[in-house]
Amino acid sequence: MENENMISVTDLTKNFNGFTAVDHISFDVKKSEIFGLLGPNGAGKTTTIRMLSTLSRPTEGTATIGGYSITKQDNKVRQLVGLVSEKMIMYDRLTAKENLRFFGKLYDIPKDALNQRIDELLGLVQLTEWKDAKVGTFSTGMRQRMNVVRALLNLPKVLFLDEPTLGLDPQSTVEVREFVKKINRENETTIILTTHMMTEADILCDRIGIIDHGKIAALDTSTNLKKLVSGNDTTVLKLEIPNVTQKMITKMQSLECIKSVAQENASHLKVLATGDEAFDSIVDVLRAEKAKINSIENLQPTLEDVFLHITGRKIRDKADNKIQTPRHGPHSARRRIR
Numbered sequence: 001m002e003n004e005n006m007i008s009v010t011d012l013t014k015n016f017n018g019f020t021a022v023d024h025i026s027f028d029v030k031k032s033e034i035f036g037l038l039g040p041n042g043a044g045k046t047t048t049i050r051m052l053s054t055l056s057r058p059t060e061g062t063a064t065i066g067g068y069s070i071t072k073q074d075n076k077v078r079q080l081v082g083l084v085s086e087k088m089i090m091y092d093r094l095t096a097k098e099n100l101r102f103f104g105k106l107y108d109i110p111k112d113a114l115n116q117r118i119d120e121l122l123g124l125v126q127l128t129e130w131k132d133a134k135v136g137t138f139s140t141g142m143r144q145r146m147n148v149v150r151a152l153l154n155l156p157k158v159l160f161l162d163e164p165t166l167g168l169d170p171q172s173t174v175e176v177r178e179f180v181k182k183i184n185r186e187n188e189t190t191i192i193l194t195t196h197m198m199t200e201a202d203i204l205c206d207r208i209g210i211i212d213h214g215k216i217a218a219l220d221t222s223t224n225l226k227k228l229v230s231g232n233d234t235t236v237l238k239l240e241i242p243n244v245t246q247k248m249i250t251k252m253q254s255l256e257c258i259k260s261v262a263q264e265n266a267s268h269l270k271v272l273a274t275g276d277e278a279f280d281s282i283v284d285v286l287r288a289e290k291a292k293i294n295s296i297e298n299l300q301p302t303l304e305d306v307f308l309h310i311t312g313r314k315i316r317d318k319a320d321n322k323i324q325t326p327r328h329g330p331h332s333a334r335r336r337i338r
């Protein structure tokens with residue numbers, strides 16, 4: 001059993017009225033591995049997780065979890081898995097412990113065992129001192145930790161985390177990532193997590209599947225994925241040009257050796273280039289435009305570069321700032337009762 005795959009996905013497909021949201025994806029996840037599905041909004045991550053956790057039926061293909069088929073043995077699969085998704089229900093007027101007792105009853109866990117498990121899990125996510133506080137008073141980060149505890153109540157062998165840090169402030173993001181690692185280490189829980197954040201995938205995942213338009217575009221360890229860029233004769237350059245103009249960028253883009261030019265801020269460009277002559281060509285073009293080149297730096301490729309390399313597009317545009325904003329609106333206390 002040791003080396004066996006805990007999850008095996010074969011040609012998994014989901015159509016919505018003729019639109020293919022997940023398109024014949026196949027991959028395996030080993031026991032106690034943290035596997036990441038990394039991709040932009042609309043790539044098909046949530047749809048995949050919903051099928052794997054038996055909430056949605058595949059149009060085609062299947063998967064096994066712990067050897068059980070998600071389509072033919074969904075009751076068995078449900079006993080093995082826990083899910084943390086964005087749409088989790090917590091009752092604001094109940095305390096942390098009351099909420100967890102309520103959900104624990106749904107799993108038929110005997111009362112004493114359940115109480116003990118709740119205490120342990122609240123300790124694991126450092127919410128012990130809040131166990132008798134109403135969930136309505138909790139921060140977004142605390143609620144997300146509650147959601148994880150809830151998903152762990154039935155001691156799942158496999159945990160699905162759908163964008164576990166989406167909408168969390170930086171502090172809570174770090175906390176959630178820490179105990180995802182802890183759960184994985186201490187309980188040998190196999191984890192599939194989805195994210196559109198390159199750093200998250202990089203920090204947490206043993207292997208990463210890059211998903212785009214419902215297809216797995218590449219799948220490997222972060223280190224090997226990055227080699228797709230650097231090992232492929234591609235250089236990532238950071239140029240500091242205080243007087244940079246749109247014309248300089250356009251001229252560079254028209255060069256054969258340039259794969260992409262991204263303006264990072266008023267004076268910095270990030271360039272993906274191929275070939276031995278790239279460096280000279282870039283400098284020639286820039287000199288002709290009277291660019292003042294302060295520095296050229298050779299960067300290690302990031303997963304963002306990998307995504308760009310594979311799909312020709314950026315995974316997202318500057319929106320990473322947005323996700324740092326906590327979603328506290330006037331109705332934030334109410335919105336979890338759905």
Ligand SMILES: Nc1ncnc2c1ncn2[C@@H]1O[C@H](COP(=O)(O)OP(=O)(O)O)[C@@H](O)[C@H]1O
Pocket residue numbers: 016021039040041042043044045046047048
């Ligand atoms: N229930 C549904 N009906 C129709 N289209 C859907 C439904 N759920 C998701 N989609 C579409 O499928 C695609 C993938 O969605 P989703 O799996 O939520 O992506 P992600 O989680 O990667 O952002 C999107 O284009 C989305 O609009």
Ligand SMILES: [Mg+2]
Pocket residue numbers: 045046047162163
């Ligand atoms: Mg999603």
